[in-house]
Amino acid sequence: MAEANQVDRKRVLITGGAGFLGSHLCERFLAEGWEVICMDNLLTGDISNVEHLFADKYFHFEHRDVTEYIHVGGRLDAILHFASPASPIDYLELPIQTLKVGSLGTHKVLGLARAKGARFLLASTSECYGDPLVHPQPESYWGNVNPVGPRGVYDEAKRFAEAMTMAYHRFHGIETRIVRIFNTYGPRMRLKDGRALPAFMSQALEGDPITVFGDGSQTRSFCYVDDLVEGIYRLLHSEEVEPVNIGNPSEMTILDFAKKIVELTGSRSEITFEALPEDDPKVRQPDITKAKERLGWEPKVDLETGLRRTFEYFQARLSAG
Ligand code: UDP
Numbered sequence: 001m002a003e004a005n006q007v008d009r010k011r012v013l014i015t016g017g018a019g020f021l022g023s024h025l026c027e028r029f030l031a032e033g034w035e036v037i038c039m040d041n042l043l044t045g046d047i048s049n050v051e052h053l054f055a056d057k058y059f060h061f062e063h064r065d066v067t068e069y070i071h072v073g074g075r076l077d078a079i080l081h082f083a084s085p086a087s088p089i090d091y092l093e094l095p096i097q098t099l100k101v102g103s104l105g106t107h108k109v110l111g112l113a114r115a116k117g118a119r120f121l122l123a124s125t126s127e128c129y130g131d132p133l134v135h136p137q138p139e140s141y142w143g144n145v146n147p148v149g150p151r152g153v154y155d156e157a158k159r160f161a162e163a164m165t166m167a168y169h170r171f172h173g174i175e176t177r178i179v180r181i182f183n184t185y186g187p188r189m190r191l192k193d194g195r196a197l198p199a200f201m202s203q204a205l206e207g208d209p210i211t212v213f214g215d216g217s218q219t220r221s222f223c224y225v226d227d228l229v230e231g232i233y234r235l236l237h238s239e240e241v242e243p244v245n246i247g248n249p250s251e252m253t254i255l256d257f258a259k260k261i262v263e264l265t266g267s268r269s270e271i272t273f274e275a276l277p278e279d280d281p282k283v284r285q286p287d288i289t290k291a292k293e294r295l296g297w298e299p300k301v302d303l304e305t306g307l308r309r310t311f312e313y314f315q316a317r318l319s320a321g
Contacts, residue, residue: 009033009034009035009058010033010034010035010077010078011034011035011036011037011074011075011076011077011078012029012034012035012036012037012076012077012078012079012080013037013039013072013076013078013079013080013109013112013118014026014029014036014037014038014039014079014080014082015039015040015066015079015080015081015082015083015105015109016039016040016045016081016082016083016084016123017036017037017038017039017040017045017050017061017082018038018040018042018045018046018047018049018050018061019040019044019045019046019049019082019083019086020049020086020184020186020188020189020190020225021082021086021123021181021184021225021228021229022038022040022045022049022080022082022083023038023045023049023050023188024186024188024225024226024228024229025080025082025229025232026038026050026053026059027053028229028233030053030056030058030059032233034058034077035058035059035060036053036058036059036060037060037062037072037076038050038053038059038060038061038062039061039062039064039066039070039072039083040061040062040063040064040083041063041064041065041066041083042063043085043094043097044085044086044087044090044094044190044193046188046190047061049188066081066083066101066105066108066109067097067100067101067104067105067108068108069108070108070109070112072112072116075116076112076113076116076118077118077119078118078119078120078121078236079109079112079113079116079118079119079120079121080121080123080232080236081105081106081109081120081121081122081123081161082123083101083105083109084098084101084102084105084123084154084157084158085097085098085101085154086125086154087190087193087194087195088151088154088194088195088277089193089194090193090194091151091153091154092150092151092153095150095153096153098153098154098157099153099156099157101157102154102156102157102158102160102161103157103160103161103164106122106160106161106164106165107164110164110165110168110174113168113174113176114168114172114174117174118174119174119175119176119177119236120165120168120174120175120176120177121176121177121178121179121232121235121236122161122162122165122176122177122178122179123179123181124158124161124162124178124179124180124181124243125154125155125158125180125181126180126181126182126183126245126247126284126286127145127151127154127155127158128143128145128155128158128159128162128180128243129141129143129144129145129281129284130143130144130145130146130151130155130279130281131144131145131146131279131280131281131282132144132281132283132284135283135285136249136251136285136286136287137245137284137285137286137287138245138287138289138290139180139242139243139244139245139287139290143155143159145159146279149278149279150277150278150279151278151279152279162178162243165178166178169241176241177235177236177238177240177241177244178241178242178243178244179231179232179235179243179244179246180243180244180245180246180247180286181228181246181247182221182223182245182246182247182248182284182285182286183195183196183220183221183222183223183247183284184222184223184224184225184228184247185197185222185223185224185225185306185307185310186224186225186226186306186309186310186313187225187309187310187313188225188313189310191314191317191318196220196254196257196258197222197257197261197310198314199211200257200258200261200262201261201265201310201311201314202314202318203269204261204262204265204267204269205265205267205314205315205318206318207267207268207269208269209269209270209271209272210258210261210262210269210270210271210272211272211274212254212255212258212271212272212273212274213254213273213274213275213276213277213280214254214273214275214276214280215255215273216253216254216255216256216258216271216273217253217254217255217282218253218254218276218280218281218282218283219251219252219253219254219282219283219284219285220251220252220254220257220284221247221248221249221250221251221252221284221285221286222248222250222252222257222303222306223246223247223248223299224248224299224301224305224306224309226301227248227299227300227301228246228247230297230300231244231246231291231295231297232246234295234296234297235291235295238294238295240290240294240295244290244291244294244295245286245287245288245290245291246286246288246291246297247285247286247288247299248286248299249285249286249287249288249299250303251283251284251285255271258271259271260303260307261307264304264307264308264311265311
């Protein structure tokens with residue numbers, strides 16, 4: 001861990017810091033010797049994700065909604081804007097909040113970055129590509145998004161957030177970075193957040209039917225959280241202003257993913273098929289050429305290893321009730 005005294009210790013604000021990704025980022029920045037201000041309204045974040053950090057004197061928690069005026073005292077060197085509902089069932093249940101945090105929230109946080117002269121990093125998403133007509137997806141692809149469909153609230157909020165970020169960069173000259181995050185998994189995902197991995201793992205562990213949507217032929221590419229955090233850390237420190245995909249290109253069908261989880265958990269659960277949600281993307285795989293070339297980054301954790309670590313976490317959570 002890098003040593004730093006109070007004067008030269010860098011300070012980062014992480015919005016959505018009590019969420020799945022935010023909490024891993026809080027840990028990483030503390031380990032790198034930063035002072036971390038974690039801001040979260042706990043709508044989908046969970047205080048238990050960061051409770052273990054409260055003993056660290058360089059960790060601070062602010063229970064705030066970033067769509068309201070936000071104030072942070074003192075210097076800020078960087079801001080990572082991760083606040084947003086992020087699983088399809090969350091943003092379908094919270095459509096207005098999802099649109100607000102992507103638009104008003106991004107505007108407030110960019111205003112704070114400007115006032116502090118802080119470098120700003122936006123958590124964007126592969127959902128910007130919608131149901132893609134180009135495969136795999138490079139950053140240069142503009143996407144195929146249905147703005148008025150149920151997923152549009154998330155996709156368009158993030159697309160707006162990217163446009164707002166670039167406008168602040170071009171008009172106000174602030175330093176900005178944009179990461180397009182592909183499906184990521186690991187400890188601290190919520191058991192009931194409705195995404196494929198937590199759904200399949202909790203169903204497998206409880207012996208319930210595994211609910212594959214559609215015929216399971218749609219594809220996703222799953223990245224372990226530690227790899228994602230490394231990519232984000234490198235992106236923040238790079239000079240790359242245009243969006244960068246961070247994800248694991250190893251693509252598989254959702255049916256194969258379900259089978260893998262049944263096998264790994266040794267579960268006797270049967271696979272059942274349910275209706276495919278509206279506008280569910282048929283394929284998704286990141287083109288990570290840019291991240292490789294500009295950040296020297298590529299994923300290191302294979303699916304077996306990542307799933308095993310995540311399984312241990314879910315087992316512990318379920319046995320703790
Ligand atoms: N999915 C599924 N069963 C579930 C949850 C999700 O078959 O219980 C499918 C979903 O329809 C999608 C894929 O798994 O095709 C990934 O869904 P997730 O919600 O994890 O993320 P997305 O990539 O759609 O944002």
